[in-house]
Amino acid sequence: MGQGPAGQRDTGAQSVLRIGLLGFGTIGSGVYRLIERERDEIIAATGVELRVVKVLEKDLQVERPGLPRELLTDDFSSIVGDPEIDVVVEVIGGTGAAFDFVKTALESGKNVVTANKQLLAHRGATLFQLARDLHRQIRFEAxxxxxxxxIRVMRESMIAAGIHTVYGIVNGTTNYILTAMAQGRGDYAEALTEAQKLGYAEPDPTEDVSGGDAAAKMAILASIAFKSRVTMADVSYEGIETLTLDDVRYAGEFGFVVKLIGAAxxxxxxxxxxxxxxxxxxxxxxxxxxxxxxxxxxxxxVIDEIMLTGPGAGGRQTASAIVSDIVSIAGTKTTGFLQDCSCYKSLDSIPSEEVPSAFFLRVNVADRPGVLAQIAGAFADEGVSIESMIQKGxxxxxELVIVTHPTREDGFFRAIxxxxxxxxxxGRPVTLRVLS
Ligand SMILES: NC(=O)c1ccc[n+]([C@@H]2O[C@H](COP(=O)([O-])OP(=O)(O)OC[C@H]3O[C@@H](n4cnc5c(N)ncnc54)[C@H](OP(=O)(O)O)[C@@H]3O)[C@@H](O)[C@H]2O)c1
Known part of the structure; x- marks a missing residue:
């Protein structure tokens, strides 16, 4: 972190933290704008001026409103080779080039801030180990x-809380779609189209609706909560693509709302x-x-239960988490346990089949005597007990709609x-887990 160079305007800052920004998309441009807007506030609060000195993009011909042209480069080596740059902010996304850039940045002595959940959930182990070996920081609040x-609450405030469960809604796109379906604004396809029109879903929504985005986030949260590395490969996940309006309506009749839940x-x-x-x-x-x-x-x-809630994505909101990470780096320049993801244990996984869940199921049946007895018999053979049941049509x-008591998943699916x-x-029954 250098002193402000002679000849630059006097900002009153005691030092300048120079930043190389990788990517000027939704989040990158949000970070740049927030740093510009909040410069004086941050100096007043911390004594440090944050200054974006280079921005990496692939296409230098694209107009980037608000960004001085001289900051743009398509040459990554001009960023990592610049000894004045302290922090590299990775907001290009993906697990390929982003991995190479973050790795090279650490090897070149830079601290790194990233918003890239897929990178950390797939390849975080290598990067965190490298950061630790090189006494550099990787921050990832965003x-x-x-x-x-x-991340900060779990990493710092909850260090002695004995966290054993983390669960909730960690994907805004799917929650938007499920909310629209529950409010009768359309079926899955219609709700997805609405979400895309309003910018809540990507043109290619696969990562969100398949549960992959939420799975990456849960891998990161579980790693921090239990201090043992959880990668994407350790997370079993399902999405919302096959949910029908009937599932949502019948759930409502039983007093439930359908949500995409991540649980660790x-x-x-x-x-x-x-x-x-x-x-x-x-x-x-x-x-x-x-x-x-x-x-x-x-x-x-120790803590019983704490709920954190707020906007789960968005340019401004995510940029605010990135800027707070940059400021944190300015305040903690050496690597301590608070500055990586703290996985010092190596815990075994529990196969999901062994974890009990209550289930909702819906199945089309012939309306004739003995049907209920046959279905109840299949459940009884596997020790699954039924909590409630309704028949439709x-x-x-x-159609039979059934909710079971909590039961081991392997036995339940054998019964199915x-x-x-x-x-x-x-046809095969539609099944959904019940949060219990
Ligand atoms: N959007 C959100 O609300 C949100 C929230 C939390 C976290 N995040 C994470 O933040 C990261 C960025 O998301 P975003 O929404 O800002 O994405 P985005 O709008 O697509 O921006 C990414 C930018 O990086 C550029 N880029 C991609 N690969 C590059 C490379 N190899 N070299 C140079 N430039 C490259 C892209 O250029 P081209 O367009 O030319 O490819 C694009 O301008 C992702 O990891 C995402 O998961 C996003």
């Missing part, structure tokens, strides 16, 4: 929960992390989280295989 300061649990010294649609009781606080908002519950021996249109094979059932 990778989970947008403007919600969840530490049980008996082993870890389970997963993402799936789940039925949330209407009186649970997560049921009222609407639109693109995120909300995460932390449960620990009759004759060819008959058996039920799907019954001649009285038409």
């Amino acid at each position: 990778a989970v929960g947008g403007a919600i300061p969840i 649990r530490l049980i008996g010294g082993r870890v389970n992390v997963r993402v799936h649609p789940a039925l949330v009781p209407e009186d649970h606080p997560l049921a009222s989280i609407q639109g693109s908002t995120n909300a995460v519950f932390l449960e620990g021996d 009759h004759a060819d249109q008959a 295989d058996a039920i799907a094979g019954l001649p009285v059932c038409k």
